[in-house]
Amino acid sequence: MVGAGPTGLFLACELALAGVDVAVVEREAVPSGQSRGGGVNQRSAEVLAMRGLLDAVTERAVPRESVGGHFAFLPVPLDARPWRTRYPDGIMIPQDRLEQILETRLRELGVRVRRSTELVGLVQDSDGVEATVSDGRVRGRYLVACDGGHSAVRKLVGADFPGQAGTMAAVSADIELASAGETVPRTVGHISTMMRPGGGYWMMLHPLDGEGGRVAGYRAVFGGPPQAALPRTAPVTADEVAAALTAVHGPDTVLARLRWGTRFSDAHRQLAQYRHGRVLFAGDAAHIHLPIGGQGLNLGLQDAMNLGWKLAGVVAGRSPEALLDTYHDERHPVAARVLATVRAQRVIAFPSPEADDVRGLREIVMDMARLPDGNEYLAGLMSGLAIRYDLGDPDPLVGARMIDLALGTQDGVTTVSALLRAGRGLLLDLDAPLAPVHEVAWGVDRIPARVVGSPVGTDVGAARVLVRPDGYVGWVGREPHERPDAALARCFAGSAQEAPALLG
Ligand SMILES: Cc1cc2nc3c(=O)[nH]c(=O)nc-3n(C[C@H](O)[C@H](O)[C@H](O)COP(=O)(O)OP(=O)(O)OC[C@H]3O[C@@H](n4cnc5c(N)ncnc54)[C@H](O)[C@@H]3O)c2cc1C
Known part of the structure; x- marks a missing residue:
């Protein structure tokens, strides 16, 4: 396994649970501590419940109001209850906390992540894969690349990664405020209430952590003219964040500290093939897109859930290698759908939601989202609950998720x-x-x-x-x-x- 992000950690847990001898190499010496993925959607909450991880996740979740989901930040709450889930609101947990929980579980299952260990080369033969890492070599029967959007494995095997370069630029930053103006959200409500335009910027600001009702940290996601002009590699600065805060929330909102920040774009790409012989890809290594609607982390967790039991069955000799091809067959269409949905949301939400040509589209989508069937459709799309794999059986229950009866x-x-x-x-x-x-x-x-x-x-x-x-x-x-x-x-x-x- 290459990479100890959420995908690699969860997949390693799945394999270890099934008794597979698994090695996880991770380039970074310590966990990133970056929030990035803001939470798990309804289907991922179900997935975590299926492995007994949900209690640990809810204990460390950010409290939020039960206000429903969203499509493209539109102010029409999406209600996932018609999908018969126990978790109609999903769970808000910053990615770094989820990674800690997964790494703890992995240790309980007897596997320690080999940190400060970067994969730099690999060769596969008919029996297995030999990886060259910074401190030597690791051989395994299979290698799963969970090494993120800039995947080294993808480049090493020459995998085709078609898609489009980004056209917009934005910043995600974890911050602390010295003072908060009236418009700064104090609780996590519907996402449309946390999104504001101002002074040529847009910004989504929401509480991230704190104790006893006092908010300590916020997550600020924003874009504006300076971000559009800056190169992707430019470090995010406190001055840049402070300027955006003032523009959107006024002079009473003052930055105290920038914990970390990163730039992102709406580039979208997906591997043509998730399996290259004995090398398989999961998570961001297989698909990248604009992080709108909280889909990336969830796709990765669910890739891992799909691949884990299949790979374990093949390694144990219970199942033939052909079973691994069903991983691509089932998961590639799911990510392709997410990429298409994200692009549709991007048109509605960015960069100029008030542009005349988009306003009509927003109104139509909102009207449809107010209809029960339209609301249910969008809730199913955004929550992951509508996923149905094509297992060759027309029965509507087959390939759909089992209700947690x-x-x-x-x-x-x-x-x-x-x-x-x-x-x-x-x-x-x-x-x-x-x-x-x-x-x-x-x-x-x-x-x-x-x-x-x-x-x-x-x-x-x-x-x-x-x-x-x-x-x-x-x-x-x-x-x-x-x-x-x-x-x-x-x-x-x-x-x-x-x-x-x-x-x-
Ligand atoms: C600003 C931002 C906001 C986001 N918001 C959301 C959100 O709200 N909801 C959501 O669902 N998703 C969100 N995402 C997406 C989410 O963060 C990713 O989809 C998720 O991190 C993917 O997990 P992963 O494990 O596949 O990859 P990663 O988290 O990228 O993990 C890859 C790991 O591999 C390691 N690695 C890389 N190369 C090597 C190598 N050669 N050798 C060894 N190790 C290596 C890396 O150090 C890293 O630890 C956001 C992303 C960004 C950037």
């Missing part, structure tokens, strides 16, 4: 997400007598259970459900006698080849 089992009441904590697949028998759990094949446990009432509903509309380790439905049986043998082979062997009679 409460279940009564022989061992008591539990939830789907709690049953997934071990990272194994589930065959839920919802119409059979309660009985002990047993493995059917490929690390899938058969669990006889009854759906019990919970905030996400009382039914799934099937008698039997195959849930993959990443929480997506691999197959449903409408009748108790239907058998998942072929679907098991398709999910875990990567093709619907004739399956052995697995279930007896």
